[in-house]
Amino acid sequence: MSRKNIILFGQAGAGKSSLINLMAGKNAAETSMDLKSCTLRWQEYPIEFDGGSYKVFDTVGLEEPQLGIPQFLDAVENAYKLIQDLESKGSIDLLLFCMRAGRLTATLQNNYRLFHEFLCDKKVPTILVITYLENEVGAMDDWWKRNDEIFKDREVHVAGHACITAIRGNFARRYEESRITVRNLVKEFTADGQKRAWKGGDNLFVSFMRKLKELLVGSGKSRMKKGMVTRLTKRCGMSSDVAKQLADRIKKDEV
Numbered sequence: 001m002s003r004k005n006i007i008l009f010g011q012a013g014a015g016k017s018s019l020i021n022l023m024a025g026k027n028a029a030e031t032s033m034d035l036k037s038c039t040l041r042w043q044e045y046p047i048e049f050d051g052g053s054y055k056v057f058d059t060v061g062l063e064e065p066q067l068g069i070p071q072f073l074d075a076v077e078n079a080y081k082l083i084q085d086l087e088s089k090g091s092i093d094l095l096l097f098c099m100r101a102g103r104l105t106a107t108l109q110n111n112y113r114l115f116h117e118f119l120c121d122k123k124v125p126t127i128l129v130i131t132y133l134e135n136e137v138g139a140m141d142d143w144w145k146r147n148d149e150i151f152k153d154r155e156v157h158v159a160g161h162a163c164i165t166a167i168r169g170n171f172a173r174r175y176e177e178s179r180i181t182v183r184n185l186v187k188e189f190t191a192d193g194q195k196r197a198w199k200g201g202d203n204l205f206v207s208f209m210r211k212l213k214e215l216l217v218g219s220g221k222s223r224m225k226k227g228m229v230t231r232l233t234k235r236c237g238m239s240s241d242v243a244k245q246l247a248d249r250i251k252k253d254e255v
């Protein structure tokens with residue numbers, strides 16, 4: 001079985017590094033109490049479990065308010081380049097969206113849309129991992145039963161979900177249970193043949209190339225940029241100024 005590529009995203013402090021360690025079964029990634037991200041680039045972690053090999057790309061939380069506009073643009077552009085690069089060489093098999101149990105805020109919703117809709121063109125299945133559930137009174141999954149309607153209403157459609165704790169602390173049993181839940185989901189959704197159902201025909205790279213062609217056919221150029229700006233403002237919550245700057249950068253990268 002070939003190595004599967006997984007892109008991990010979520011807000012700073014959501015538990016992304018802890019989640020990598022949970023999956024890996026060892027300390028592969030540095031966790032922190034410090035909410036400042038020191039790098040705007042992704043980090044990659046090769047991990048293995050249950051006979052499978054994976055490469056997890058840990059991205060920077062793409063939240064404009066925290067980052068400031070220039071860094072935000074850099075971070076989104078970096079994520080865009082990572083995705084393009086991966087798709088041209090092989091494929092992106094899974095998106096892991098890590099969130100800390102709490103309200104589904106507009107920022108989270110925008111972040112999901114940015115990755116799932118805008119960057120991955122809805123062609124990669126997304127698994128939602130909800131952390132910080134060690135103190136849930138009943139089963140950890142009860143959190144989802146209470147909240148799943150909200151996700152549906154807000155059009156955050158995920159292929160699967162895992163309600164977990166990403167730290168061992170005093171909850172060794174729940175930590176082990178979390179490991180099994182996440183590993184099983186990852187295996188299920190990266191299994192060969194799984195992704196085809198999601199892709200609806202062509203892969204991401206093909207759709208990138210199609211967009212590029214449209215872009216090169218002169219008149220398509222401004223139309224495409226306009227379309228991109230509209231999607232970024234309407235679906236990903238960006239101001240038109242930020243969306244325009246991002247569209248310009250992406251256009252430059254493609255030509």
Ligand SMILES: Nc1nc2c(ncn2[C@@H]2O[C@H](COP(=O)(O)OP(=O)(O)OP(=O)(O)O)[C@@H](O)[C@H]2O)c(=O)[nH]1
Nearest residue numbers: 012013014015016017018031032131132165166167
């Ligand atoms: N109680 C509890 N703490 C957690 C859980 N997951 C992570 N933490 C803690 O939350 C803090 C942040 O976790 P990280 O795994 O570093 O979060 P991150 O998303 O990688 O953060 P950045 O890399 O800064 O974006 C650390 O102190 C973790 O120990 C969880 O499920 N429950």
Ligand SMILES: [Mg+2]
Nearest residue numbers: 016017030031
């Ligand atoms: Mg981290």
